[in-house]
Amino acid sequence: MQIRLENVERSYGFLHAVNGISLSIPTNSIYGVIGRSGAGKSTLVRLVSLLERPDSGTVFYDGQRVDDLDEQGLILQRRRLGMIFQNFNLFSSRSAGQNVSYPLEIAGYKSSDIKERVKELLDLVGLGDREKAPISTLSGGQKQRIAIARALAVRPDILFCDEATSALDPQTTHSILSLLKEIQSKMNLTIVMITHQMEVVRDSCERVAVLDDGKVVEEGLVTDIFAHPQTTVTRDFLSHLSPVDASPSEHEEGLVRWSEDGGRYTLRFRGGNTDLPILSQLSRKFEVEFNIRAGGVQNVGGEKIGTLISDISGTPDVVAAVIAELKKQGVYVEEARS
């Protein structure tokens, strides 16, 4: 299902929680919405999922306007949505299987159909043998798997994941993201991942919108945004993503730093230009030296993006010319704020 927002606004008193957001979330993909605490993510989700109406602006599902529907119309559209949350929101008095069967009971399915569908869903999330398990006996990752099975029970067109991995350790996060990607492609679902973790965006999303202060400050393909971040907010998220660490085996995606100090310039290389000897060519052409302090490679949306943190020695004019040439060759260059 494709979702489109046109100039959507929602205020609480004087506070513009969502301040004129226009977005298009393509069908059959995983779309990320990232922002710091208070950026407006949860408000945006409530508007997109029709739990709240915008003060102004329009929401479309597959081209049909949905924000102005009456209660009955809203109920029908909301059936197209599934949701999972950071704290799982499972019923502790029900077993794993009974949690999954709950929406099917509410929707009036026959009990024989419910049994079959619950089995199918538990198998889908890899918990076919835990149907009778009390919720309290499940790990965080298993609870989220049950929440995913429950959210998908009535075959929604879209699944909202609101900070769904924020309470999980990195390994469990990885396995839940892999499961969501697998389900997305199997079921042709549209998934919206709301998160404050750039790792989640990097490892699961095709496109992302970066929110700040109730506005979209950047939107596009995740690979483009990683290689060429345009705003300070995005750059901050990326800098937290790349911890400089001395033990690469434990943090394969991090940067390896071999020099304690320095590193005024961050250079990002993507696709074809990761294989070219750009730095040595520029070093000879301009007679400058690159003193590389840290480096690493990250896998983003199936594409490798290389990062180097380096100093460039030379007169200001020559360094400026080198930077201009790097940019011309498609390398992203960011200078540290002093």
Ligand SMILES: Nc1ncnc2c1ncn2[C@@H]1O[C@H](COP(=O)(O)OP(=O)(O)OP(=O)(O)O)[C@@H](O)[C@H]1O
């Ligand atoms: N019901 C409400 N009444 C008053 N203010 C609200 C309400 N909901 C949200 N806000 C305010 O709107 C702003 C955006 O909040 P929102 O919860 O959408 O941000 P967020 O990006 O989801 O943050 P977090 O990651 O911390 O959950 C915040 O300043 C918040 O205090």
